[in-house]
Amino acid sequence: MRILLVEDDELIGSGVEISLRQTGYAVDWARDGRQAELALATNQYALVILDLGLPGRSGGEVLKAMRDAGNDVPVLVLTARGTIADRVRGLDAGADDYLGKPFDLTELLARARALVRRSQGRSVEQIVWRDLSIDLIGRTVTRGDTRIHLTSREWAVLVQLITHPGIPQSRADLEDSLYGWQEEIESNAIEVHMSKLRKKLGQELITTVRGVGYMIEKP
Numbered sequence: 001m002r003i004l005l006v007e008d009d010e011l012i013g014s015g016v017e018i019s020l021r022q023t024g025y026a027v028d029w030a031r032d033g034r035q036a037e038l039a040l041a042t043n044q045y046a047l048v049i050l051d052l053g054l055p056g057r058s059g060g061e062v063l064k065a066m067r068d069a070g071n072d073v074p075v076l077v078l079t080a081r082g083t084i085a086d087r088v089r090g091l092d093a094g095a096d097d098y099l100g101k102p103f104d105l106t107e108l109l110a111r112a113r114a115l116v117r118r119s120q121g122r123s124v125e126q127i128v129w130r131d132l133s134i135d136l137i138g139r140t141v142t143r144g145d146t147r148i149h150l151t152s153r154e155w156a157v158l159v160q161l162i163t164h165p166g167i168p169q170s171r172a173d174l175e176d177s178l179y180g181w182q183e184e185i186e187s188n189a190i191e192v193h194m195s196k197l198r199k200k201l202g203q204e205l206i207t208t209v210r211g212v213g214y215m216i217e218k219p
Contacts, residue, residue, distance in 0.1 A: 001046040001116065001159060002026040002176050006036040006062065007078065008054055012101070016049065019105045020112070024139060024155055026180045033057025040066060044176060045073050046116050049108075052079040052090070060093060067094035074115035078103070113137065120163050127162055129219045132201065134162055141201070148200055153178060157193045161206065161216045170213040190214075 003025045007013035013029055020027045028043065030036040033054040040048070040062075048066075052059035063075060077095040079086065087098045097111050113125060113136070125136040133142045139155060141148045150158065160169055160177040169177075171190050179185050186192075194214060198206055207215045 001156070001163075002028065002043070002180070003112070004036065004039055004043070004045045004048045005029045006033070006048065006054065006059065007051045008032060009051070012051075012078075015105060016108065019109060023109055024152060024159065026156070026176070026178055028181050031055075033059065033062045036062050037065060040071060040073075046119070046177075047112055048073055048075045049112065050075055050077050050095075052077060060090070063090075063093050063095060074119045076108075076111055076115055078108075122163070129162065129165075129205070129216065132205070134158070143201075150197075150200065153189075154193055154197055154200070157190070158197060158201075161214060165216055165218040168209040168212040168215040173213065 001024075003020055005013060005016055005020070005027055007016065007029070008031050013031070017027050017029050025046075028039055028045075030039050034056045036048075036050070036054070037057065050059045050063060054062070059077065059079070063077070066073070066075070074096045075094065076097045076099060077090045078099055078101060079090070080101045087100075090098050096115055099108060099111060117123070117125065127134040127136065131143050134140075135142075136159065141150060141158070156178050157174055160174055174190050174193075175185055178189075194206060205216060207217060209215050
């Protein structure tokens with residue numbers, strides 16, 4: 001899954017970006033409001049983590065422009081403005097959650113997971129598909145009592161497919177979920193990941209939709 005991080009503080013932004021990547025997300029990091037608006041106009045995201053105090057164009061203006069344009073991607077607002085009135089204004093402007101600075105990274109990750117989960121219509125972080133059990137927090141896949149090891153890329157592909165059951169994911173969709181702005185994409189990367197996933201999880205798990213992409217059927 002791909003997340004847009006909008007934060008002008010290098011120290012905070014670096015810590016959040018590293019934590020998100022370690023959790024398995026692809027991350028685009030915008031340092032100002034105008035860069036964020038360009039990213040939102042050209043990419044699709046599972047979540048936006050948005051600081052309010054941005055140079056160029058404020059986070060509040062970015063948020064308002066998003067909602068006015070009909071973009072309903074979940075937004076987690078980060079801000080040093082911690083009063084109740086500030087939080088109310090942010091939520092009324094279209095934010096889905098609010099986290100005051102300073103914050104704990106584990107709480108931010110938990111709130112991010114919750115927002116993504118709710119946007120996908122899920123109530124839990126555990127997905128069962130036939131005999132597979134997929135723990136989205138622990139990042140584990142088990143079949144019966146057997147743990148199946150996946151690389152970070154294989155995990156990201158599996159999550160993109162399993163959280164959109166019955167909906168074909170194009171090669172571009174999968175690349176967007178795997179790679180941020182500055183990451184190089186090999187021409188056959190998706191095909192390689194699919195081949196390895198099928199070997200590890202079974203050929204019947206992932207269906208090829210010819211001319212469209214790949215899909216995991218609804219269980």
